[in-house]
Amino acid sequence: MSKNASSNLVEIRDLTVAFDGVPVLHGIDLSVAPGEAVGLVGESGCGKSVTWLAALGLLPSKAAVTGSVRLGPVELAGAPRQTLEDVRGAKIAMIFQDPSxxxxxxxxxxxxxxxxxxxxxxxxxxxxxxxxxxxxxxxxxxxxxxxxxxxxxxxxxxxxxxxxxxxxxxGEPELLVADEPTTALDATIQAQILDLLATLREETGMAVVFISHDLGAVSQVCERICVMYAGRIVEEGPVGELFEAPRHPYTRGLFDAIPTLTGPRERLVPIPGTVPDPRTLPRGCAFAPRCSRGIALCHLDRPPLRGRDGVRQLACHDPVPDTAGRAAWALAPAAAVAGARP
Structure with a gap:
């Protein structure tokens, strides 16, 4: 969450979503300050898009949504249809994944x-x-x-x-939610879209939420990143700090799966397994069955998200050691894309 909660444009607190009684979001806390660019990353099925569809009241009627979504003084969770229609487009606009x-x-x-x-x-x-x-x-x-x-x-x-x-x-929105805006575009066009979002943000002063599984793209647009897994935020922090030293094993796994475009060829290290089915989540940490650092406690107790508010937050019993020297390596793919402009 951002440093000064009182000045946030949007504040999401304890947001939960269930479909037909099956929870898919588990108490999401997320804030966006005016003019800020926040990245939301993670594998498909982690709840990135659902978070903002729920915030804007765009989920189907079978979805049960609880928690709070405040746009300034206006509560959006459970708000009347007219209130939501007044907000959508005029205050918060969303770019969906497939423009076609x-x-x-x-x-x-x-x-x-x-x-x-x-x-x-x-x-x-x-x-x-x-x-x-x-x-x-x-x-x-x-x-x-x-x-x-x-x-x-x-x-x-x-x-x-x-x-x-x-x-x-x-609608001259205060917040633009871009949901996978570069999916299915080639590298040159991706770079143009990322440039465009950065330019528009600078010229209009609007805030941006950038939803993506592409860490390189997020690094070009955002100042802060929230990493999601199985319907929860597991790590959050400023782009520079998180890229230099990812602490959650899942975040580290995402970085290890990024191909580098410079230096010697190396075999990618994939994250084993898949995101768990929401109906059969593990008792403890949802990532424990796929984690190489898992300890006994990880399988028994779900770690809460904790840390220095507005700086770094982490939900892990046995985090990756805080070591430096990863920034240049992790940012290499994004830098290469950014350099591929016409």
């Missing part, structure tokens, strides 16, 4: 941005069209005025992602 499925294939691209402008800012007619073209220019769509009337299938995958970002910006 999120965009309507039978409505022209520019018109979809215009619809967002009408809903969130009341713009219509020529004013809405002009603002939509401006947003398309802002996110780097070439020849935006002419391409306003094209359909989504006439744009590349990277350009569709830019269209989604333009739609998200239409």
């Amino acid at each position: 499925s999120a965009l309507n294939p039978v409505i022209r691209a520019g018109r979809q941005i215009v619809e967002a402008l009408r809903l969130h800012r009341g713009l219509t007619g020529r004013a809405a069209r002009a603002e939509a073209v401006r947003l398309m220019d802002l996110v780097g769509i070439p020849d935006a005025r002419r391409r306003f009337d094209l359909y989504p299938h006439e744009f590349s995958g990277g350009q569709c992602q830019r269209l989604m970002i333009a739609m998200a910006l239409a």
Whole structure:
């Protein structure tokens, strides 16, 4: 969580989610300060996307959600539909994983941005069209005025992602939640999208939550990282400190699985096994069955998340020793991607 809780833009406290009685999130505590960039990382199925879908009331009716999600003084957990609709897009906008499925294939691209402008800012007619073209220019769509009337299938995958970002910006949100925004894009386009998010954050002052399994990409955008596993945050800290010395064995395992693009070739060290089924979670630490450092206590007692508030937090009975010298190695893939700009 951020250092000064009283100044946070969003505060999530003890957030739990269950589907058909099966818990999938277990007491998530997460804060985002105004203008801050926070990364949420972990394997597929760890609960990264579910956390923010729950926060915005976008989960299906079968999901049971408890806890608190506050946007300033406004409580979003269990809020009336109108309250949530007033927040979505205008205060908190979300970019979903697959732009090709999120965009309507039978409505022209520019018109979809215009619809967002009408809903969130009341713009219509020529004013809405002009603002939509401006947003398309802002996110780097070439020849935006002419391409306003094209359909989504006439744009590349990277350009569709830019269209989604333009739609998200239409409501001038205070927080942008980017859910795997570089998935299925090649390295050059990924670098462009990461650059775009960093530039937009600098120009608009909005906060960003970057959800990804790509630690290299997160390192290019975020100041703080939260590592999730089996519906819990297991490690949290500033990017520099966490990359230099990951303390949780799971975080260390994620780093060990990153291929390096410099130096001699080395065999990757995968994390054995898979994320456990939420219906059959181990009694103690959920990562214990896959952990090479596991001790007897790990299988009996779940470690709480603890540490220096706003600096480093960790949930582990036997953490990796705090050794330095890993920053350059861990950041190498991200640096290589960042250098692959056209």
